[in-house]
Amino acid sequence: xxxxxxxxxxxxxxxxxxxxxxxxxxxxxxxxxxxxxxxxxxxxxxxxxxxxxxxxxxxxxxxxxxxxxxxxxxxxxxxxxxxxxxxxxxxxxxxxxxxxxxxxxxxxxxxxxxxxxxxxxxxxxxxxxxxxxxxxxxxxxxxxxxxxxxxxxxxxxxxxxxxxxxxxxxxxxxxxxxxxxxxxxxxxxxxxxxxxxxxxxxxxxxxxxxxxxxxxxxxxxxxxxxxxxx
Amino acid sequence: xxxxxxxxxxxxxxxxxxxxxxxxxxxxxxxxxxxxxxxxxxxxxxxxxxxxxxxxxxxxxxxxxxxxxxxxxxxxxxxxxxxxxxxxxxxxxxxxxxxxxxxxxxxxxxxxxxxxxxxxxxxxxxxxxxxxxxxxxxxxxxxxxxxxxxxxxxxxxxxxxxxxxxxxxxxxxxxxxxxxxxxxxxxxxxxxxxxxxxxxxxxxxxxxxxxxxxxxxxxxxxxxxxxxxxxxxxxxxxxxxxxxxxxxxxxxxxxxxxxxxxxxxxxxxxxxxxxxxxxxxxxxxxxxxxxxxxxxxxxxxxxxxxxxxxxxxxxxxxxxxxxxxxxxxxxxxxxxxxxxxxxxxxxxxxxxxxxxxxxxxxxxxxxxxxxxxxxxxxxxxxxxxxxxxxxxxxxxxxxxxxxxxxxxxxxxxxxxxxxxxxxx
Ligand SMILES: Nc1ncnc2c1ncn2[C@@H]1O[C@H](COP(=O)(O)OP(=O)(O)O)[C@@H](O)[C@H]1O
Ligand SMILES: [Mg+2]
Numbered sequence: 001x002x003x004x005x006x007x008x009x010x011x012x013x014x015x016x017x018x019x020x021x022x023x024x025x026x027x028x029x030x031x032x033x034x035x036x037x038x039x040x041x042x043x044x045x046x047x048x049x050x051x052x053x054x055x056x057x058x059x060x061x062x063x064x065x066x067x068x069x070x071x072x073x074x075x076x077x078x079x080x081x082x083x084x085x086x087x088x089x090x091x092x093x094x095x096x097x098x099x100x101x102x103x104x105x106x107x108x109x110x111x112x113x114x115x116x117x118x119x120x121x122x123x124x125x126x127x128x129x130x131x132x133x134x135x136x137x138x139x140x141x142x143x144x145x146x147x148x149x150x151x152x153x154x155x156x157x158x159x160x161x162x163x164x165x166x167x168x169x170x171x172x173x174x175x176x177x178x179x180x181x182x183x184x185x186x187x188x189x190x191x192x193x194x195x196x197x198x199x200x201x202x203x204x205x206x207x208x209x210x211x212x213x214x215x216x217x218x219x220x221x222x223x224x225x226x227x228x229x230x
Numbered sequence: 231x232x233x234x235x236x237x238x239x240x241x242x243x244x245x246x247x248x249x250x251x252x253x254x255x256x257x258x259x260x261x262x263x264x265x266x267x268x269x270x271x272x273x274x275x276x277x278x279x280x281x282x283x284x285x286x287x288x289x290x291x292x293x294x295x296x297x298x299x300x301x302x303x304x305x306x307x308x309x310x311x312x313x314x315x316x317x318x319x320x321x322x323x324x325x326x327x328x329x330x331x332x333x334x335x336x337x338x339x340x341x342x343x344x345x346x347x348x349x350x351x352x353x354x355x356x357x358x359x360x361x362x363x364x365x366x367x368x369x370x371x372x373x374x375x376x377x378x379x380x381x382x383x384x385x386x387x388x389x390x391x392x393x394x395x396x397x398x399x400x401x402x403x404x405x406x407x408x409x410x411x412x413x414x415x416x417x418x419x420x421x422x423x424x425x426x427x428x429x430x431x432x433x434x435x436x437x438x439x440x441x442x443x444x445x446x447x448x449x450x451x452x453x454x455x456x457x458x459x460x461x462x463x464x465x466x467x468x469x470x471x472x473x474x475x476x477x478x479x480x481x482x483x484x485x486x487x488x489x490x491x492x493x494x495x496x497x498x499x500x501x502x503x504x505x506x507x508x509x510x511x512x513x514x515x516x517x518x519x520x521x522x523x524x525x526x527x528x529x530x531x532x533x534x535x536x537x538x539x540x541x542x543x544x545x546x547x548x549x550x551x552x553x554x555x556x557x558x559x560x561x562x563x564x565x566x567x568x569x570x571x572x573x574x575x576x577x578x579x580x581x582x583x584x585x586x587x588x589x590x591x592x593x594x595x596x597x598x599x600x601x602x603x604x605x606x607x608x609x610x611x612x613x614x615x616x617x618x619x620x621x622x623x624x625x626x627x628x629x630x631x632x633x634x635x636x637x638x639x640x641x642x643x644x645x646x647x648x649x650x651x652x653x654x
Pocket of ligand 1: 014015020022041042044045046047048049200
């Protein structure tokens with residue numbers, strides 16, 4: 001079974017008196033363990049599609065089936081449950097909780113899952129080890145660099161070992177060295193844990209790591225190509 | 231989870247400390263202003279009650295018609311039996327007889343010639359009978375500036391200001407020139423034994439206080455009195471209670487059309503006191519509600535802004551899979567905690583300042599010079615039971631309602647939009 005099945009998906013936003021169609025009749029399937037990117041210029045619909053896959057938004061027409069759930073048919077409770085149990089998010093601007101420590105930020109998804117304290121601790125420390133921030137556990141986001149913040153965000157997205165991680169322009173605020181660093185980290189997690197990663201990006205550095213590139217243009221799929229390398 | 235939220239609340243000063251301070255200040259001002267207005271308005275009424283109007287006053291119909299002139303030719307003739315019947319019929323009210331009179335005080339020099347003269351506002355009160363509460367009611371011991379209180383017949387107290395104007399000292403003898411009940415002129419000598427300052431400009435200009443029996447001699451009013459004053463239980467004026475008692479009394483005497491028939495009036499039914507009482511009540515109400523409302527708006531807004539600022543955080547929490555209802559409830563719980571703590575602190579501080587003002591007062595006599603109205607020259611707050619819970623309206627209710635409204639956005643907006651505000 002495919003992890004993601006998008007069928008004839010259209011997304012319209014109300015705009016002024018009329019409507020604006022951000023996604024037009026999209027069809028994609030994504031399987032388990034893929035490292036895939038939605039690539040396209042600003043305004044091409046990448047974020048809109050990612051939000052629907054993340055059940056933060058719903059299709060206007062067609063279907064988006066994620067882990068067997070039809071996004072448009074889920075109740076608010078069910079979509080919260082899907083996000084809580086199976087999805088991880090990484091954002092361009094990190095979106096860490098500023099007054100909480102690195103440890104607490106990473107622990108938050110586990111609190112929602114109501115896991116026992118001992119288990120939480122083990123999982124948080126392991127996630128911090130993945131991103132190389134074990135020694136920053138007690139720091140707070142304002143004391144960290146941008147690269148470190150994004151690594152905390154990766155740890156937070158990965159700590160519950162979700163099936164699917166959605167990353168929207170994760171390198172947009174980072175320099176080249178940090179971009180490569182976090183991409184290598186995500187690549188390793190994809191390889192070791194078989195987590196599926198879906199990116200939205202127009203950054204060449206990110207594109208270089210992708211194993212499949214889905215090009216979006218004006219809300220349509222322009223090209224969908226699998227990269228054949230080592 | 232609770233621990234996580236508490237940590238966030240404690241660490242984020244803009245989420246805890248700031249709103250608590252804002253709520254506390256708002257509540258403090260509300261409580262203090264309310265106690266202050268109550269004190270000022272209530273004091274003015276009580277001052278007028280104690281010195282001239284009583285909470286209730288019984289007079290003859292003729293006297294009542296010209297009350298401002300204190301026409302003692304229309305005095306109550308058998309005042310002692312009237313007094314005892316009032317005491318019997320209305321035992322919860324404290325009844326006292328008084329004579330108010332005008333006259334000229336003449337201070338002679340050593341040869342007996344007039345040295346100085348001045349118009350007096352005389353008051354005959356029950357000074358000498360052992361059960362009398364009048365000395366305390368008029369706060370005379372504390373108002374004494376020089377000399378001593380009246381201990382014997384023929385003695386008088388005079389306002390300190392008046393004494394200075396006349397150049398008399400305790401021990402001097404002055405002559406009261408007035409008119410008897412029957413309209414003829416009367417002259418009566420009093421020994422000044424002390425001078426007093428009441429702290430009310432209108433009284434301190436020309437007060438002359440004597441025992442009521444002396445006043446009766448001086449004005450030829452044997453067994454008569456101009457007025458019988460009643461003071462309600464508890465010491466505070468209640469317009470509804472006073473009017474009810476007056477109505478009951480007047481119903482018994484309604485059939486008599488004689489000028490000498492007794493009539494009872496509540497403080498609010500005397501002269502312009504009625505409009506004053508209703509003015510005071512209206513203004514106490516208006517000012518208090520404006521203040522409560524203004525504070526409510528401020529705190530509501532603070533609650534609203536504080537929550538709007540956190541849409542980004544809510545967006546993240548929702549993305550992590552927290553349910554909307556849970557995010558919303560935690561927001562409300564937080565605002566309840568903030569509201570309760572802020573209200574408690576604000577009420578405590580507000581009551582503390584109100585208590586200071588209730589005990590010590592602020593002397594504003596400088597501003598009251600020449601005031602025709604009898605108003606207290608010391609402003610005091612008066613803490614009423616309402617002050618203990620009034621702060622809850624702006625402090626708790628508004629803060630929580632503000633957060634509730636702000637929180638509606640969590641439901642109404644699409645989750646994806648909460649992020650938009652974050653990713654500016
Ligand atoms: N909530 C919305 N309401 C109206 N228009 C929107 C909304 N979200 C996105 N759009 C529009 O949809 C188009 C695609 O947006 P988006 O998916 O954010 O593009 P990208 O992420 O590729 O830059 C843009 O033209 C944008 O203005
Ligand atoms: Mg985008």
